[in-house]
Amino acid sequence: MAEIVLKRLAHTYSANPQSPEDYAIRQMEHVWHQGGAYALLGPSGCGKSTLLNIISGLLEPSEGDVLFDGQRVNELPPEERNIAQVFQFPVIYDTMTVFDNLAFPLRNINVPHHRITPKVEEVADILELTPLLKRKAKGLTADEKQKVSMGRGLVRDDVSAILFDEPLTVIDPQLKWKLRRKLKEIHQRFNITMIYVTHDQLEASTFADKIAVMYDGQVVQFGTPQELFETPAHTFVGYFIGSPGMNFLNVRHHAGEIMFGEMSLPMPTRFVEAIANTDSANVKIGIRPEFVSVHADKRDDALPARKCQVQDLGTYSIVTFELGGQTFKARLAEGHPDFGDDIHVTFDPDQLGLFVDDYRVEVQA
């Protein structure tokens, strides 16, 4: 049982870090509560695997502390941290049977024989590995191997957290959802903290209650999938979450109006005031493609745009259009009215987001 706290944690691979760019993990504070199902989401190279290895103890952070239940564990190797880790490529002991694989962590800590068998059988039962127990682990399929490596974490009574490092990378797509559901089931059954690293937003949001989105060595937002979608805290989150990602318009304030290029954007007054009050030159308006409406006819509140492409994805269509020299996307429900190349777009005023220097600014109603 553990609450994992990262205190002023930072990590660099460079011996003599000069600038924030030298850090794989920039200084951060974070708390993973006992029993939570978390995802660590971000693109390749954002530092999420580094962070995971720091938590598991494979890597010692260069700055700050890792606390397990209030105790500093920075120097403790993984074997002394009561954690289990499932790797991207399944790690199994080829020459052993599935049973021996699952019993291995117990035998290593000299658990008496009569207690090993029931424990292994219990875990095998949960993971649906019982029919395979007597087989050599070598010939298993990738998803079975991944279940075995997860099982090695579950057999130990002292495991308080399981860390997953993109565990479904090598799994066939049709088996992915099955294994993901299994993970969820295990999480509900055992009171174990689970941290799941992935770059797939769908994987993250189906597995986790809360997602930490990492970008450039920082956790830019930590929230539920719904929060990430509705109120992204950073332009990266807006862009990374959602399919397609959020549209961003660079805007400036000019004579009581919000200008996007040479175009005046119809905006609620509170946005005009908020933008007028910022000093920054990096001001963006974000709008999810779901909240962009496309009209065939000219309207007062609509902006004239040019249709570039329509992708029909069955239950919805994605319209790519050009506005002020930039391309944007709108996601329209099935059966939307027809329109020609010249279109008129409106943005749902309740769904607009204001981003100053890439961070979301709440606009008071």
Next chain:
Amino acid sequence: MNNKVYNNRAWLLVLPMLVLVAFSAIIPLMTVVNYSVQDVLGPHASFFTGTEWFRTMLNDPALQTAFGRQILFSLTILAIQIPLGIGIALIMPKQGWQASAVLILITLPLLIPWNVVGSIWQIFTRGDIGLMGWSLREIGIEYNITRNAGDAWFTIILMDVWHWTPLVAMLCYSGLRSIPEAYYQAARIDRASKWAVFRYIQLPKLTNVLVIAVLLRFMHSFMIYAEPFVLTGGGPGSSTTFLSQSLATMAIGQQDLGPSAAFSIIYFLVILLVSWVFYTTIMHMQKDKTPQGGA
């Protein structure tokens, strides 16, 4: 539709290789087979003897002893070189300039021609000017490879271990390097002991390179010629006369073409048989590890 063009002139393309193999292997081998069933008295005087030479060779007590000696030698060096090679590979540095330096140092013995290896050790072990021979004598150890068969054996084995363990070590090193880091990390998390890591991760991943190492070392040690020939000349007495040296004496020294041809065929078949049995057994064992049938 079958788009293949049938043209028997394509055989012409195989011809150069066929000629090459014929001249380098098939014709010499067939000549040996031809000799082995004849008594060659002179260039134009020979007569057919059937399997007589084979029977003579198999019943020759000197050759039987040499055969036993050969097996003992091969088993001894395998028993030393394989574990030692694995051990060296395990403690070799994994990265940085140290890794390169150690690799180069370790490879050096492999680069020395075989008869030079014999000469080096012949001088090295001399009691008057050889570093090892002299040092041993100075600290009061009776050591003489020309008089004492035990010393001669010890030295030949030491020489072979020095010369060829690097090969085993290099093969194992490459095998160890191919193990993904995640295996070691998982083993740490599973709290595996060093021994368990070796037994369940490293050794299984080394199986394939070890098969190659054992085969190479067996074949070569079973045919060893130049090094002991230069070092001890087969002596003292015939205590270090191995099969290849007996064969060379018979074929080149005494020009007994028939018997030596029969002998070399037996020699060849023994190596082939042992290697085949070993390889098939290992491959069979590996096959047993894979499951039988579906889930």
